[in-house]
Amino acid sequence: MLSVRWERFNVQGGRVWLILPLLLMLWTLLGPVGGNAAATASSPPMAAPVVVIPVQQTIESGLERFLQRSFQQAYDLGAMHIILEINTLGGSLESAEHIGQLVKESQIPTIAYVRGKAISAGTYIALNAERIAMEPGSSMGAAAVVDAEGHEVEQGKVISYWAGHMKAAAELRGRDPLIAQAMVDKRQGISLPQISREIAAGDILTLTAGEAVKVGYAETLAADRQAVYAFIGGEGHPLVELKPSLAEQVSRWVTQPWVSVVLLLIGIAGVAIELFVPGFGIAGIIGVLGFGLYFFGHYLAGFAGVEEIALFIAGILLLVIEMFVTSFGILGVLGALCLFGGVVLSAHNMKLGMANLGIAFVLAIIVVAIFVRIFKRRGVWNKFILRESLSADKGYVSTVTRFELVGQTGLAITPLRPSGTASFGEERLDVVTDGEFVAAGTEVVIHSVEGSRIVVKPRKDPLV
Template sequence: MRVGAGESKSQFWQRMVTLMLALTLMMPVLFMGLPDFKTAHAETKPLAAPVVVIPVHHTVENGLYNFLERAFREAEEMNALHIVLDINTFGGRIDSAQEIGQLIKNSPVPTIAYIRGKAISAGSYIALNAEQIAMEPGSSIGAAAIVDITGNEIEDTKAISTWSGLMKGAAEMRGRNSQIAEAMVDKNVGVTMPEIGRIVPKGEIVTLTSQEALKVGYAETIAASLDEVVKFIGGENHPLITMELTVAERIARFVTEPWVATLLLLIGIAGVAVEIFVPGFGLPGILGVLGFGLYFFGHYIAGFAGAEDIALFVAGIILLFLEIFVSSFGILGILGALCLFSGVVLSAYNKQMAAWSLGIAFVLAVVIVVIVIRIFRHRGVWNRFILSEKLTAEEGYVSASSRKELLGQTGHALTPLRPAGTAVFGEERVDVVTSGDFIPAGRTVKVVQVDGSRIVVKEMKE
């Protein structure tokens, strides 16, 4: 910068100092109006951040947890804006629901449960763990009493106390009335809900409709569609991604169902046993291998079975095969059965349930195998070790040539017959026997009986 015309150096430097002082005084004012870029970035995610929808349908079981674990992990990797749990279930396994609830609580991505239809039993626990709950008109939540496999309520006080404690904890964590959650599990609690003018007496289990849940604080909004849920969480301008089960996960969820696992074990045991004891068909053996293969494949994909469990099972099959052809006084058979049993049980999530499934499958398989063996017993493997053919003359089997042509002929004893000896008929020497009499050499004899190679003679009196 040069000094202007008519301006002295002292005036120039005076003007520069004044300008610098003015800029210094204005700096705070200028930056006060600017946004905090760090804060703005932390509070607002880019529009590319998706809203991830994860379906929680059908039965709550082991395979569902593994699917949700993958879905939550991928949502976090995508830096998702929100996770929407699309819930419609009548419940299922409590232990699986507990693991899923822990997964939701630990998620760094915000969660909202959208109940479409039913969130019953274990489904209600999953919903209560989400940060927010949205419900479709006509949907319901609750009825979380513990039931057995036949649908009858369990009266085990310890089990009820544990489950109601989990439900209360989930409700308290999200600022909801915990007594309502407890009354969803334990019919001996009872609860008063003045917000809806309803009293649930002892002896009844609580179930809330969508409107009731909204009024008592068990839902934040009622949404007629998924789009309304997305709008409620402020994600209408963000991409919507729905997570789907892979083919392997679908198989795993289906196979790990207790009744399916029992059926596969039945097919496996019966198929292999029939192929061993009544060989030649091929189809039972193929079905048996497929049954065991699907059982272990599903449990492996679900994360329950390891390579060592499968190896243990294969070793059991090999030992059982060896027992059939190698004499081991039952040692190989016992070891094989133990390996097979251990492989099946250790590969399952619930060891007790797996043991029951294996026991039921084994009993039914024995019945099937016995029936098949009775029908096809002529093809049994034991026929390889038993001589079943009859060596009859009608079949052409003879032990020696028959001398029927000698019957009635006469000759003389060449040696004394006591009672066996040798006689001559014409020019032929023949071994003969008497009926027990002694005949000296040189006496005349007559053939009275021929039985194969046994020729019976009698002395001819002169």
């Protein structure tokens, strides 16, 4: 639902009448945010709608946020029933728990319509619905717990925890809890005489649509959505399908753990490379975009607020200041802590945020090291380093050395103590002795020339 909050318009005179029609036109064109495909109408429906909510692809925090919004929208519409169209291979255990709780506590009757697969966490969500309908050829079960790499978890404590949740969801809706346990714990065999199947210990149970109906895990087979609509008695009620908005689709994609790691890697590596490889350019822009997309997605998902984003920006500023201000590392440490806090606090949970940041940081070090090695002569810091030696053999001289003066005789114009002025013909030069005092009017001879330093000695033989 799109709620409009009127702010004070600083307009003058009749200008407001130009703005209001534009706002009304925009409202008419855009309609409600959230992707209502079939509900928008110029007048409210005469009967409570049946709301269809898709539960598809991977179960993660972005989907959880979408379902929270969709259930609230169904309440606002006064829906008479909610159809959850499920087609998923599972996903996050934590998100599945939250979604299952949302379905279980729904004040509107719910039916899960399995279209394709309700595997693992998808089965748990379906079991929390009041009724289940399945499309012919669909399946449910195989709810074993796996780790991030897809390997089955063997820890008894974890298996028992998840099996308990599955059994509780089954018991809540009057279904056999042992079947739910057999979908999770392969250590428990089970006999299913209704479908003439024996599940031996070591196997995980998966039910086809027909088998699910026979064992009481689904109430009906439904070839399409209209069949489910008729099964729940939805005739005469408008059918409303809620779809993720574009922002929610972006949020779902960005908040996936592997995507978050990639975005953080791009952000860290991009900014770091920009510091060591030529001035502000492509690397810096890509790095900023990586961080921006990370926070944008988590902000849309409701995980990151203004505070986390401000904390992250403060960290960037402190690190930049540390480069130009001597703070004995204090600003650098504070900046790093702010960056770390901003990323971790904006994640779905702190443990996941720390893991994502740690992986991205290690990978970024490797990427930056490779770039610095390849482009080490082109870095911005090289502008502050004089790498060439300014030697005389390369033609660099700071002053003209007048070796032709050696041996010339002149007259000390001023006392030399040991420096002073002497004339040589028509030229007056600043000269210096080896340390001895030479009175004014004494004849001197240029003994050596060292750069701009002209060394003289008193003449031993008087001039003729």
